[in-house]
Amino acid sequence: MKIAFLTPEYPHTKTGNSGGLGTSIKNLAIGLLEEGVSVRVLVYGQREDAYFEDSGILVQQIKNVKFKGLSWFLTRKKLQRIINQLYSNKEIDMVEAPDWTGITSFIKPEKCPLIIRLNGSDTYFCHLDNRPVKWINKFHEKKALQQADKLISVSRFTADQTNTVFGVHKEFEIIPNPIDAGLFKADDSVQKSDKSILYFGSLIRKKGLLELPLIFNKVVESNPDVRLILIGRDVPDIITDNPSTWNMMQQLFSEKAIKNVEYLGSVPYDEIKQQILKATVCVFPSFAEAFPVSWLEAMALEKPIVASSIGWAKEMIDDEVNGFLVNPKEHELYAEKIAACLNDERLCLDTGKLAREKVEKQFDIKIIAKKNIEFYKSIIV
Template sequence: MSSFKKVLFLSPIPPPAGGIATWTKRIIQNGLPNNFEIAIVNTKVIGKRRVFADSINLFSETKRLLKIIIKLFRQLMFSDIKIVHINTSCAKLGLIRDYLCLLVVRIHKKPVIIHCRCNVDDIIPNYNKFIKNIFLKMINGASLVLVQNNPSLSYIKKNTNIIPILFPNFISDEIFLENSEKRIINEKISRVLFVGGITDNKGVSEILAASLYFPHIEFRLVGDISEKYEKNIDINQNVTLVGEKNYEDVIVEMKNADLFLFPSYSEGFPNVVLEAMALGLPIIASDVGAIPDMIDQYGGILIKKGSSLDIVSSLRILEEDYEKRTQMSIYNKNKVRKEYLYSKVSKNLVYIYEEVIKKS
């Protein structure tokens, strides 16, 4: 009899790229300890939705759902699955699909983990009663629930009988070790970096407003540029819209920056902030999602979302305090080493699997 234990992921894998898909791909690439094998039912978007997120065709979505359900049945029938891990983005149609998948898993009497890869308290309250009930039924039907941040945890505790577990994202040990040396902090801030979609909900308009106060600093914005900003000819001279970069090039951008700025309106557990921490960048970021827990009060300055004045005042503080930036850099690298390396996070994940399997 095989000593391997098989976990089945219901999760997207690239292409297209995305936070959940990238997380899943890296788990598959790195593997899991304690003799856990990974099986996958790919829930990625297809057709036009790969390009246009709002382009939904009910026929194609139903066809996609049936394919996922059939693949799930086959895995549960013909593979020795010990536990199922459902990554949910909390999108409307995704919640219905994930709930139906949970019911299928329950028919086969397998333990199932629901992993909320979203800022639950930002998303679920805006849905109609039907979708909210689907979400709550799914949470109540799970063997265990994982969330990415305290606001999500609080929402679920308040609206169900479930107490979720906070579970962080990770960075690969290799990336951290390759950049493990102490970061050299420049006396002056000459380059501020943002990485993410060049859109209003990522705080880009606030970055542009704040940049007017710092003509001597270059603001580099890396990421897919929305149509609004592609057509904007009034971008300040000290702002560079770089466009999309691959992972390796983003790391290079971080190495060349003096500070990481991330004034997003809503986040779950942003990998890009984790990567900036791993490279020892001081951080200015909005106090949303997991960010307050990630950087605490020691790794950066938290600002209110939508406030360009908070960006300005925080930048001025850090411009004048080289020692503070140095301490932030040291703190961020140490925190990543202690809490967010894949070797540590994956051990915690399989410990959770083993405990859930024992109780099932």
């Protein structure tokens, strides 16, 4: 079986910045390789047309076509020609693309099966974030969904919301994002911090970062020595046009709380893992996700997490069992759950172990890779 992934991002120094989409593709690709599946990643939006190999994954860099007013169309036609040629040469059996901005809206391979995996379209995220979506993005995303041969969603919530926002009634295979639990194991040799809260991810409104200061203000009232560690890229605020979400956050912390906050910015991936291991509890007060890999990483490292209670979260975490789910707008209750973890070591240990257990049983790459392969087999003739 030979699978190609079409994507705007991939986590490698040669392909530029990458977020959760690229990470989820690489995680799945590694799992598929271990099951004997050949994987090619087609990364568009690159500076040049080139190839390189990354741990057995063939990465094909594709430069967009530059032509005023028609770049979007000509680039799609270039991608279509590449897919057709690869399929004709028997180098791929099918291609999978993301829903984000509908890159396949004007790509119709001659014979190669084309599937779309929902990791969250722009229309989806704008809906969850209560802001208007660009009509052109919604147009391309809907068209791409309508002409795909098959559809996958990383969560039932994302599938249902997608049908709602586009006014369609599509059927989706639900296959969560995976994580290699073997690469994320608790390490008792790492010195734990005394009462520390960790958030890692982009500093952006949709991830609840403007709620987090208000929550932390309340935590500090009962735990004056607690520290809040923030890791991630500072993002401009799309609603206010403020160039820095971090600057907006600083204005929301109380005078007492801000003294206990440390923003590390973007850090190497290995350092994030070390920070998770050091933390007492991880927090994710997000309003808009699909099935975040960052949550799985914290769970696999046996950390209790206090996360948003919105939709997708209930497919990842069993509230009060292997994590805690709270609406990010309920600052008092959110703070209480964090404080409970800070002040009860046994609660942290028990919750963390159950969190890892759930990851191993339901979201480990070995399990998820097999589910994907079975789905692919139903499509490839």
